[in-house]
Amino acid sequence: MNPPAAARGRPRAFDPDAALQQALELFWRQGYEGTSLSDLTAAMGINRPSLYAAFGNKEQLFRQALERYLSGPAACFDEALREPTARKVAGRLLQGVVSQLGDPKNPGGCMVVQAALSSGAEADPIRQMLAAQRNDARTALRRRFQRAITAGDLPAGTKAGDLAAYLMAVVHGLAVQAAGGLSRKELQAVADLALRTWPG
CATH class of the missing domain: 1.10.357.10 (Tetracycline Repressor, domain 2)
Incomplete structure (x- = not known):
């Protein structure tokens, strides 16, 4: 039996763009190693499964934040x-x-x-x-x-x-x-x- 249409492709309950901006600012303040996954999830307002699903691991998230930094600030x-x-x-x-x-x-x-x-x-x-x-x-x-x-x-x-x-x-x-x-x-x-x- 297929799940209800509303359950399929359910939109994320957070704004990925805003979450990435929070990650950027945290990496900017604390550096790469100085920023833990717990720091990131707290600042981004998401749990670890959501972070992994949206951005990959910590290194992949940093690379995306760096791209945003280089094209912005x-x-x-x-x-x-x-x-x-x-x-x-x-x-x-x-x-x-x-x-x-x-x-x-x-x-x-x-x-x-x-x-x-x-x-x-x-x-x-x-x-x-x-x-x-x-x-x-x-x-x-x-x-x-x-x-x-x-x-x-x-x-x-x-x-x-x-x-x-x-x-x-x-x-x-x-x-x-x-x-x-x-x-x-x-x-x-x-x-x-x-x-x-x-x-x-």
Whole structure:
């Protein structure tokens, strides 16, 4: 005997989008290993079977939360790459990072940096994924700066790889300092200093 029509395909009793946002904010505050399944189910307002059914395991949930983070709060990176000059790329990126880090509505620091500080065997796949993400970001900046050198927008002697690594180091340093309590004004001062030392 088939179950009643109302029982088949019953809609979830929670909003997956809102639940994913709660997971994102929790991972952002506590890092990957610092966030337990009990923390997640409490914050998302669901039980473990519902979490597994909707998002998979903890690692799969983190990957979905990270995608949401990169396309939302951290979208300034892709936006910066579209700027017409290398200096404007750096300026747009740094301003976006300062705005995100200095927004009191956001958890402190950067989700990518917070999660990268995880330790232990459980977090190895996450560390590897985040390392690949950071490498991809640095590579994208290096290619953008190499095009700027070729176009004469940056001095001919500029090393695109070094400049990309420098900018990423400033961005990640800002995130660590923000997590430690640096004010938006102080973060902005660091970003301004980085731009004052920009080549050309």
